[in-house]
Amino acid sequence: MALLVLIVLGASLGWLASILGRTEAAGDILRQIGLGIVICVIAGVVANEGTMVGSLSLLGLGAGVIATMAALALYHAAMKRRRAGRET
Template identity: 50%
Template sequence: MGLIILLVVGGVIGWLASMVMRTDAQQGILLNIVVGIVGAILAGVVLNPLIGGGNIMSGSFNASSLLVSFLGAVVLLAIVNLFRRGSMR
């Protein structure tokens, strides 16, 4: 059950990040899930030690962990856009 919740939350976070970065037309649902989960991992490794809080990868679904995961997904999309197009958009 935890895996299903992680996939749904990762998909929503990836979709919201793609809307912010204007890459939603290029991505499908699978890529949104991947971006959300990888962004959560990135945020868990980089941002959580700096500001504290939980991580959605460990099952903590509170507001701070969701916000940090969202920021990680946005940063991930910005890095992908930087390498793909040469600009952050």
């Protein structure tokens, strides 16, 4: 159940980041959703002490959310810098 929660949470955060970042290309939106899922699952599993059999701890949930938000913010900063480099 914990794995399902982390997958849905990561996808939701990736989708929300694409909305807030005003991303319009379908490939970029899917890339952000995928990045959100991967980072959220990895951080949640590590913080939940490697177990996904039972429930998700509050620490695992928090780590998943914070790590995903940080990774998506870095992704947006890198994409913004890349676009600015192309325009000059």
